[in-house]
Amino acid sequence: MEKTYTFGAKDFTPEHIFENGQAFRWEKEEDGSFTVVAKNHLCNVKKTGNDIILSGADKNDYEEFWKSYFNMNRDYSKLKNDFRKIDINLEKATIFGEGLRVLKQDPFEMIITFIISANNQIPRIKKSVNLIAELMGDKVGEFNGKIYYSFPTAEKLSKITKEQLELLRIGYRDEYILKTAKDIAESRIDLESIYDMETMEAQKYLCQLMGVGPKVADCILLFGYGKTDAFPVDTWVKKVMNEYYFSEEMTNPKKIRLKGLEIFGEDAGLAQQYLFYYARENKLGNK
DNA sequence: ACACAGGGTCAGC
DNA sequence: GCTGACCCTGTG
Numbered sequence: 001m002e003k004t005y006t007f008g009a010k011d012f013t014p015e016h017i018f019e020n021g022q023a024f025r026w027e028k029e030e031d032g033s034f035t036v037v038a039k040n041h042l043c044n045v046k047k048t049g050n051d052i053i054l055s056g057a058d059k060n061d062y063e064e065f066w067k068s069y070f071n072m073n074r075d076y077s078k079l080k081n082d083f084r085k086i087d088i089n090l091e092k093a094t095i096f097g098e099g100l101r102v103l104k105q106d107p108f109e110m111i112i113t114f115i116i117s118a119n120n121q122i123p124r125i126k127k128s129v130n131l132i133a134e135l136m137g138d139k140v141g142e143f144n145g146k147i148y149y150s151f152p153t154a155e156k157l158s159k160i161t162k163e164q165l166e167l168l169r170i171g172y173r174d175e176y177i178l179k180t181a182k183d184i185a186e187s188r189i190d191l192e193s194i195y196d197m198e199t200m201e202a203q204k205y206l207c208q209l210m211g212v213g214p215k216v217a218d219c220i221l222l223f224g225y226g227k228t229d230a231f232p233v234d235t236w237v238k239k240v241m242n243e244y245y246f247s248e249e250m251t252n253p254k255k256i257r258l259k260g261l262e263i264f265g266e267d268a269g270l271a272q273q274y275l276f277y278y279a280r281e282n283k284l285g286n287k
Numbered sequence: 288a289c290a291c292a293g294g295g296t297c298a299g300c
Numbered sequence: 301g302c303t304g305a306c307c308c309t310g311t312g
Contacts, residue, residue: 021294118295124309125294171307176296213296234294253295276294291311300303 003058005066006051011076013099014045014052020277022223023103024113024126025133025151029144037133037148039106041065042141056143071104071226083271086264089244090271093278102273103223107191108184109151110224115176115211117219128170132157135164154184176211183209199227214253222269231260231268232276239285240275 014034018026026036033046043056043066057066067073084091112132117125129151136152158181165174183189189209194202199221206217214233221230233241233253241256242249245263250256264271278284 114294115296117293119293119306120295120308121293121310169308172297173307211296215295219294232294235292236294280294289312293308293310295306297306298304300301 002055003061005054005057005059005062007054007062009047009050009052009099011080011099012047012052012070012101014047016097016100016277017070017103020097020100020273021122021280022273023105024122024129025109027146035143035146035148037140037150038069039065040138040140040150041069042143042148044143056141068104071101074101076101079267079270082267083264083274086271089240090264090274093271093274096281097274097277100274100277102228102270104226105223106151107194107220107224108154110220111180111184111191111206111209111212112151112157112177114216114219114223115180115209116170116173118173118211118213118216120173124169128168131168135167136160154181157181158185173211179210180212194221194225199229202227203230214257218257218269222273228267228269229261231257231264231272233257233260234276236276236279236284237272240279243279243284 018034018036023036025038026034028034029044031046033044035042035044041061043054046053046055054062054066080094083094113125113129116128133149133151136156137149140148140150142148157177160178165178168174170177184191194205197205202221202225203214203217206212206220207214212220218230218232221227222232233256238253238256241259245259260272261268
């Protein structure tokens with residue numbers, strides 16, 4: 001019999017967690033559940049009534065891995081309560097994205113994933129990232145007839161061949177991920193040291209990597225390092241910030257970022273994720 | 288059909 | 301600092 005672990009579904013809505021553009025290593029099943037692979041762990045996440053059921057994971061797997069992955073130590077009820085006091089638009093976004101959580105994912109995987117994300121579309125990003133795991137990673141397990149693979153280390157990815165790169169269909173980004181994987185594998189950039197850096201210092205440090213600019217760096221810091229004061233400014237955040245917080249059109253991402261931190265404070269990155277999801281799902285500012 | 292945008296970044300000025 | 305080009309592909 002397959003192992004399972006069950007916990008309360010308060011502040012935990014799988015589709016709002018997985019379908020908000022922070023994670024790409026999952027499949028939605030026919031019953032609405034999500035099968036997710038992270039590091040060398042695999043499980044299926046299903047919401048039934050007031051419960052979340054993890055299949056393929058037991059209490060020990062939860063305590064050792066998934067609890068941290070889902071950032072279960074963070075109190076999202078309190079967070080939403082604080083956000084509601086700050087601003088009515090943010091309150092609307094938190095209600096819309098009820099149960100959204102910002103995950104703690106692998107830093108190297110985030111680096112490669114968000115380099116690929118630049119000037120790209122979410123379905124294509126998902127395809128490319130999963131193909132990298134399939135080509136260069138190891139088999140983690142199987143669920144519902146589908147095989148799941150771990151994301152490769154920098155050492156492994158740095159040995160990808162030209163032919164394999166072709167298969168990824170990531171266009172001009174192939175030289176970015178190759179050079180970045182090499183810089184990390186050969187220790188020119190130390191990913192561990194980033195944990196101890198202030199967010200702005202870390203952003204600058206990450207921007208040394210080919211294909212990493214300020215926005216991608218913020219995504220890496222928010223989704224991979226748990227730095228909640230990283231505030232990625234993309235097209236959607238630009239739209240939503242202009243809609244609510246600027247009287248005249250603001251295009252400068254640096255100033256939008258500053259405004260976000262000024263309004264939303266030390267957890268601005270979490271606010272950003274609600275706003276991003278809200279703006280994109282409602283196609284805010286389109287025509 | 289075919290232009291357009293997509294979780295931006297880079298090189299060149 | 302600003303501008304244009306950039307591999308692809310899903311969408312209208």
